[in-house]
Amino acid sequence: MRLIDYANPTRFLGLSATLLPWLAAVTAITFAVGLYMVFFVAPADYQQGETVKIMYIHVPFAWLSMFCYMTMAASAFGTLVWRHPLADVSAKCAAPIGAAFTFLALATGSLWGKPMWGTWWVWDARLTSVLVLFIMYLGLIALQETIEDPARAAKASAILTLVGVVNIPIIKFSVDWWNTLHQPSSVFRMGGSTIATSMLVPLLVMAVAFTLLFLVFHLMAMRNEILRRRIRAMRMIEAAGAE
Amino acid sequence: MFGNHAGFIFAAYGIAILVIAALFVWIVVDGRSQRRQLADLESRGVRRRSERSADGGTA
Numbered sequence: 001m002r003l004i005d006y007a008n009p010t011r012f013l014g015l016s017a018t019l020l021p022w023l024a025a026v027t028a029i030t031f032a033v034g035l036y037m038v039f040f041v042a043p044a045d046y047q048q049g050e051t052v053k054i055m056y057i058h059v060p061f062a063w064l065s066m067f068c069y070m071t072m073a074a075s076a077f078g079t080l081v082w083r084h085p086l087a088d089v090s091a092k093c094a095a096p097i098g099a100a101f102t103f104l105a106l107a108t109g110s111l112w113g114k115p116m117w118g119t120w121w122v123w124d125a126r127l128t129s130v131l132v133l134f135i136m137y138l139g140l141i142a143l144q145e146t147i148e149d150p151a152r153a154a155k156a157s158a159i160l161t162l163v164g165v166v167n168i169p170i171i172k173f174s175v176d177w178w179n180t181l182h183q184p185s186s187v188f189r190m191g192g193s194t195i196a197t198s199m200l201v202p203l204l205v206m207a208v209a210f211t212l213l214f215l216v217f218h219l220m221a222m223r224n225e226i227l228r229r230r231i232r233a234m235r236m237i238e239a240a241g242a243e
Numbered sequence: 244m245f246g247n248h249a250g251f252i253f254a255a256y257g258i259a260i261l262v263i264a265a266l267f268v269w270i271v272v273d274g275r276s277q278r279r280q281l282a283d284l285e286s287r288g289v290r291r292r293s294e295r296s297a298d299g300g301t302a
Binding site: 044050051053058061097100103107108111114115213217220221223224227230231233234235237238 | 245246254256258263266267269280281289292
């Protein structure tokens with residue numbers, strides 16, 4: 001069986017039902033390990049003190065805000081090029097999850113910024129471009145909900161999603177291209193990470209845990225959306241039969 | 244244990260738990276609602292085209 005064969009909605013429902021309990025269990029274990037390391041192993045920062053604990057959730061939320069969008073962009077590409085029904089389901093279901101993670105990146109960043117920078121918010125390039133990403137998520141959700149026909153909604157939101165991809169490199173490189181209050185990249189950068197291993201390992205474990213959580217939520221939401229579309233089709237058949 | 248800025252740390256973790264829990268509840272409630280509606284349609288004998296063609300169009 002080819003990998004593409006698993007993209008059949010019925011087969012996807014069967015496969016995801018088998019996969020989800022295991023994925024949820026691995027996610028819970030990874031979170032348990034990550035949170036233990038954050039609260040009982042990782043040291044306080046020499047400058048920031050214990051406030052650095054916010055980093056272990058803020059950074060994964062920020063990564064996932066972009067990861068979710070790239071998942072949507074890949075799905076949007078699949079919608080426009082192959083017109084695969086699961087591609088649109090994937091894009092539509094990633095949007096609210098991406099919006100939630102982006103909101104949390106902004107909120108936890110603000111709660112980290114106040115004690116460290118002395119301000120809740122500043123209109124620098126990094127913060128502003130992430131706010132634009134959050135607004136784009138809301139716009140895409142609104143667009144998907146506004147157009148009733150799923151095929152038309154899929155095409156319109158796929159085009160808008162792909163146009164919005166331009167914001168992702170702006171977010172990533174904003175700290176290099178402009179002078180920002182936000183610190184430069186310290187994990188994925190040329191020359192290696194500048195974070196001590198004792199802090200980097202818990203950070204990476206938490207990032208894996210949140211990525212697994214995204215996968216669990218995404219699979220669950222995709223299953224719901226497939227059922228929603230089946231219900232819509234069945235209601236149309238029922239209405240046609242009643243005429 | 245958490246220093247002078249404990250309130251900020253608790254607020255950050257608190258809002259994260261709150262939003263993630265709300266997202267989880269929303270997905271679970273939505274799933275239950277979809278399954279209930281699907282079961283209702285099936286109990287009324289409504290079938291999808293693919294199901295009808297699979298069983299020879301008897302439904």
